[in-house]
Amino acid sequence: MKRWLQIVVVILIAGAVYYGVRAFRSKAMAPDVPTVSARQGTFQVTVSVRGSLNPVRSVQIQAPRISGLIIASLAPSGSLVHAGEVVATFDSGTAKDVQVSDLATLNQAKAQLAQVQAQAKITDQQDALDLATDENAVAKAKLNVVLKSVQSAIDGKEAKLALGMAEEQLKVEKATVQSHKASSAAQIATDLRSEEKAQADYDLISKQIEEMTVHAPITGHITYLMNHSNGHDNEAPFKVGDSVWGNGAFAEIPDMKTLQVLAKVSEVTRGQLLAGQPIRMTLDSLPELPIRGRILSISALTEPDFGTTWPPPQVFRVNASIDQFSPRMQPAMNGSVDVVTKRIPNAIIVPAEAIFPIEGKPNVYVQNGDHFTPAPVSVLARSADNAAVSGIQAGTRIALKQPQPGKIKH
Known part of the structure; x- marks a missing residue:
């Protein structure tokens, strides 16, 4: 029994030694250099620049053509407003007082006109009655002349005299009627003009009060222009309480349908870009919302870029389209823009950090067990993170760091 126990202990010790040596050898053979496999695919040669979202068209919002305007309320700056929504109101207290006064004047003018028209109607009726009475008197006088002339010459003369007086009275009455008509017409015309002026x-x-409520002409994110009334040093965007000139612009809404990517590039970068090349923009504030499009135009001449450096560098303006618009996009958002200048199909792609210069030529370190062998490669194209190479096969394990001299076999 004791002998069997000794045999078991010897076996256990031998097994422990075996597995210990095996683990030690495995650890010694494992390379301490991170590696990666070269892969095959389409390599995109890109140029990276900075860019921003820029609307081609913006619609300015103007105050009504009224003097003494004071802003009473504003939609929040940068907020999304829809066409027809109220974006600003101006203080209408004084205007409403004037409106009440003008309404009272209008009602008084209407009452005065109605009174004059009624009086003219009464006068016309009275004149018509008087005229009819005088015409009847003339007719009776003419009949009396005939009758009296038959009776005697003296009675005939008296009748003719009476006829003449009746005819003169008729003439006077007709003149009076015409005078009344002219006077009534003149008074009505005067009061009618007064009513029209009061109505105007x-x-x-009323129209000015209505215009003091300003609506958005289009849908977009509203921004407010700078108020220069306090001098250049104190200028700031328009806010509640500020005065605005009549018909003056105080806000604008970019037309989001015309949103484009704007990049300003140097002369060196300009030489690599062409209209029609695809772009991909990553916004700083919305990295999860990639923007894709194509270059639309590149300016023919340079312009100064007044940024943080002085003197301002000369740059070219590059405008690119946006394939799909998102409501989360806002003008002036910044981000990085990658322009695909070339595509290499079926390229062998390796990380750029896996290429090391040996005697001035690019090489990669190919893993062979626990050692690495330098292999010369030709760099076909390079981006910020990767490179397209020839000289190795897809799937080859290569080092990401410079191996120690003891790990390198030529």
């Missing part, structure tokens, strides 16, 4: 004043102030 009331309509004008």
Whole structure:
């Protein structure tokens, strides 16, 4: 029994030694250099620049053509407003007082006109009655002349005299009727003009009050222009309480349908870009929302870029389209723009950090067990993170760091 126990202990010790040596050898053979496999695929040669979202068209919002305007309320700056929504109101207290006064004047003018028209109607009726009475008197006088002339010459003369007086009275009455008509017409015309003026004043102030509520002309994110009334050093965007000139612009809404990517590039970068090349933009504030499009145009001449450096560098303007618009996009958002200048199909792609210069030529370190062998490669194209090479096969394990001299076999 004791002998069997000794045999078991010897076996256990031998097994422990075996597995210990095996683990030690495995650890010694494992390379301490991170590696990666070369892969095959389409390699995109890109140029990276900075860019921003820029609307081609913006619609300015103007105050009504009224003097003494003071802003009473504004939609939040940068907020999304829809066409027809109220974006600003101006203080209408004084205008409403004027509107009440103008309404009272209008009602008084209407009452005065109605009174004059009624009086003219009464006068016309009275004149018509008087005229009919005088015409009847003339007719009776003419009949009396005939009758009296038959009776005697003296009675005939008296009748003719009476006829003459009746005819003169008729003439006077006709003249009086014409005078009354002219006087009534003149008074009605005067009061009618007064009513029209009062109506025009009331309509004008009512329209001005209506215009003091400003609506968005299009859908977009509203921004407010700078108020220069306090001098250049104190200028700031328009806010509640500020005065605005009549018909002056105080806000604008970019037309989001015309949103494009704008990049400003140097002369060196300009030489690599062409209209029609695809772009991909990653916004700083919305990295999860990639923007894709194509270059639309590149300016023919340079312009100064007034940024943080002085003197300002000369740059070219590059405008690119946006394939799909998102409501989360806002003008002036910044980000990085990658322009695909070339595509290499079936390329062998390796990380750029896996290429090391040996005697001035690019090489990669190919893993062979626990050692690495330098292999010369030709760099076909390079981006910020990767490179397209020839000289190795897809799937080859290569080092990401410079191996120690003891790990390198030529």
